[in-house]
Amino acid sequence: MARDLSQGGLMVQIREVRAGYMNIKLKQPFTIALGTVSEARNVVVEIETDQGHRGWGEAAPMTLVTGDFQEGILQAVLGYLRPLLLGQDPRQIARISATMDRVLQGNYGARVAVEIALFDLLGKIYGMPLYVLWGGHDNTFESDYTIGMDEPQIMASRVEPLLEQGYRILKVKVGENGQKDLKRVAAVAEAASGRASLRLDANQGWTVKEAIATIKAMEKYNLELVEEPIPRGNLDGLALIRQRVNIPIMADETVFSPRDALEVIKRGAADLINIKLMKAGGLLAARKIDALAATAGMECMVGCMIESRLSITAAAHLVASSPNITRADLDAPGFLVSDPVSGGAEFKGGVCTLPERPGLGLELDRQAVEFFDQPHSR
């Protein structure tokens, strides 16, 4: 039974939970060291209250990284989570989240999509933008834009158009092999010629020795950071690389949960952490990672999978709410051929601004989603 939390006797109950497929093609295939993606095959969750509020969330399965996938997320939401949610007070997010943790292992996408929708509802019920509800920090920040892995000259040719659009931070995908990656970074650095700050992401592609040699050879390019240089979970290897090179090391795939973050902190295995909602399995867990990192004196970035502006807006609220989140990699909406959202986080040349509207502050084009309210097979 949902307890009445408010003094004034306001009762809110979840009346309906829907989930649906949202497929959006990419403008061009996106390649990282782990593989290539050409379409976002995401899931949207819609939660409706008996007061007529509607909250939305999104899951973006990156099977290569998280192991979840579109059909599984839809079934997890409708088959496992919907029965738990119906009749609950959507404001009791911590309690609902703890229940989801208990009944559903893994399935980060399903859990985070539900949690985003609940926070959207919370903001709407109380008339506050999410980042304000979380304490407020700033409603604007800068995001990078990612250049996928390709031949060095093709990657270099992507630089000028991005600079013209106003991007000042570029993230460069590498991790195929050290020698070729050096050529990629040299070509991109030459094209940028000091006009953009460069971040690198090897997506687990190097060995420890290769990472140390390659990163040392790249020090002259003044790189801001290198993400996930070696296969994830090798904390001793990460700590060794971190000791040997002069570029800050960021943990991404190595840190899914707050527990992972704690381990990285204890072992001195990274300088920075990349938080992603789709890895953390929730906004509450994401905020715990940031709190742990901040306590340890470690700054965070918020990154993304191939997400639409729906969950990207949730991630943007997270960035805007925390002074410890000093970097953002929320470029995925720019990869997609269409945008199912109006309002929400607006991006202009890498500068993201959040609107003064309740919850996520966006409207979803429901035509972009094939909704179901019951588990099904096709």
Ligand SMILES: [Mg+2]
């Ligand atoms: Mg990464």
